[in-house]
Amino acid sequence: MNPTTGMRVVVTGATGNVGTSVVRALADHPQIGSVLGLARRIPELSVPKTEWAAVDLARLEDSRLLWPHFAGADAVIHLAWRFQPTHDPAITWETNVLGSLEVFNAVASAGVPTLIHASSVGAYSPGPKEGPGVDESWPTHGWPDAAYCREKAYLERVLDTYERDHPQVRVVRMRPCFLFKEGAASEQRRIFAGRFLPGPLLRPELLPYVPDLKGLRFQALHTDDAAEAYRLAVLRDVRGAFNLAAEPVVDARSLGELLDARVVPVPRQAVRAVLAAAWGLHVAPASPHLFDAVLRLPLLDSSRAHDELGWRPSHTSLEAIQEFLRGVRQGSGEPTAPLAGHKAH
Secondary structure, X not given: OEOOOEEEEEEEOOOOHHHHHXXXXXXXXXXXXXXXXXXXXXXXXXXXXXXXXXXXHHHOOOHHHHHHHHOXXXXXXXXXXXXXXXXXXXXXXXXXXXXXXXXXXXXXXXXXXXXXXXXXXXXXOOOOOOOOOEOOOOOOOOOOOOHHHHHHHHHHHHHHHHHHXXXXXXXXXXXXXXXXXXXXXXXXXXXXXXXXXXXXHOOHHHOOEEEEOOOOEEOEEEHHHHHHHHHHHHHOOOOEEEEEOOOOOEEHHHHHHHHOOEEEEOOHHHHHHHHHHHHHOOOOOOOHHHHHHHOOOOOEOOHHHHHHHOOOOOOOHHHHHHHHHHHHHHOOOOOOOOOOOOOOO
C-alpha cells in the first residue's frame, strides 16, 4: 500500500449484484485510495474513487492483457460470473472457468499480493439441512449435474494448486449463501424466472400458497453485508475460505409468513417436472439441475468469518428477501447493464 495514496483494488465483475456493493464498500473506507472496476460494458454508475474499464473475460486470448489493469494493485477481487445460457454450459465455462484461470494467472504475473475469489455455497457437496451448518472444511465437490456448481467446485480445485504454486499470493475464498438486494432484483428475476414473469405478480395477495418441499431450507444474505466481508478481507491479513450467511434459516414456513401465504406440502418430483418442462421449452432460464442442487446444499456455519474477519451481517435473511421482493415488484435496478431495471434512478 502506498502510504500517501492508499490501497488500490481491482474488482472484476464490478457492475453486477455483488460488484456494485463491493466497489461502494471499498470506496467508503479511508484506507482504500482507488478502485478499478472491470466489466464487459462500462456503466453510467458513478462511485467515489472508482474508475471503470471494459474487459470481457470470455474473449481474453492471453492473461497478459490483464497486466496493465492489475499493475500496482494491492488486491484483486474476482467476482465476474456468467449465469446464462444454461442450455449451453460451454459458453458459461468460457467466462467462469477459463476466464477465471486468466485472472488467477495475471494476479501472479503482475505481482498482486492478494487474490479474493467469489466462490459460493454452490461449491459445497450435499450436506445437512439441520443443525449449526457446515464449516469451511466440508468437501467442495458441488452437485455434479448443475453447471453452476461444477464450475464453482472446479475453481476450488484450481485454487488448491494455485496456492501451492504461488505461496506469495494471499488467497481468500468467499463462500456466501444466496445474495439479495433491491437494486439487483430485476437482474435476478431475469436470470432465474425469465423475462416472461411480470414483477408485479409477486405481490402477497397474488401468492396465496408456498410449496413445502423436502430440502427447502436455505440461507440468505444482503449483498451489502457480503460486500463488507470482501472489504474486511482486503484490509486484514487472512487467508483461506469464509462462509457467509445471515440468520434465520429460511424455509417454507418463514416464506409463508413473509408472503402471508399458506404452506402446502407438494411432492418435489411434481415441482421439478414443471420446472424441467419450462426449461426445456426455453420459457424459464433456470435449469432443473440447479433446483436439484438447491435442495441438497448444506447450511453454512459462519463462525470463522465472525471470529477472524470480525464480520457480522447487519440485515437478517428475511430482510434481504423482503428487499428483493420489493425490488422485483417495483422493477428496481441500477445504472449498469446487468442490473438494468424498469424505473428511473
